[in-house]
């Protein structure tokens with residue numbers, strides 16, 4: 001189903017990823033920012049309140065996977081972002097590298113365009129970091 | 137407070153886990169056929185229903201679902217094994233080995249336990265999911281990895297990440313699961 005791309009945990013814990021997530025938390029309305037691996041495991045997280053990381057990690061991967069599959073059925077082949085709009089806010093998820101995902105949770109007062117823009121700016125930075133962290 | 141109603145799957149899950157915990161393998165409504173099933177039927181459920189079919193719908197989300205499912209079973213098994221053992225790791229592992237043998241999941245053998253480094257490696261010999269499967273390109277026992285992760289997580293009460301690093305279906309003769317305590 002998937003090839004193994006384990007994170008070099010020592011290198012990846014060096015704080016650079018956490019710094020990026022903290023930066024994203026600075027955007028208005030963002031209440032959690034997380035990196036999820038291809039098994040749905042949350043490798044890094046910054047959050048305002050308690051979250052069941054096991055459940056959210058798996059859900060983020062499942063929702064993104066299902067949305068990308070649905071997109072394929074209508075001839076869309078490169079899914080860059082999945083946005084889940086809820087009464088209380090949004091969940092946005094974006095692929096990083098080798099099955100890893102960046103997920104953001106926002107409150108209702110977040111400006112979606114701003115969050116999307118920042119997310120898109122962040123992905124290339126994360127991709128570059130991950131290319132160092134992934135042990136091939 | 138609104139009462140949370142269990143879904144039918146949750147009701148069935150409870151009965152199945154209760155059956156495992158009771159250690160009673162006999163089962164009603166199977167007077168002729170009994171409690172055992174051919175391993176290929178289990179593999180059809182695991183690799184088709186919870187494998188390629190899930191992958192058809194969820195794409196890259198499939199391994200997460202499978203891992204999460206295995207972890208749920210591992211957490212339940214862990215709770216069962218952790219009862220009345222006074223946090224003794226050796227007794228815990230012994231009970232898990234016995235349970236995995238009774239359920240025919242596989243023969244669990246601790247390969248490396250380095251608590252200082254926060255790493256445990258457990259072999260699953262004769263793994264039920266991938267026995268008789270060959271020529272895959274990567275380890276395919278995400279369910280067992282999740283299960284072992286759940287078992288270790290219960291004992292240490294820590295976040296863990298379990299990864300299958302060797303797989304019988306890759307030609308490794310055993311499945312090796314590495315668990316990192318986070």
Ligand SMILES: [Zn+2]
Pocket residue numbers: 263266275276277300302303304305310311
């Ligand atoms: Zn295997």
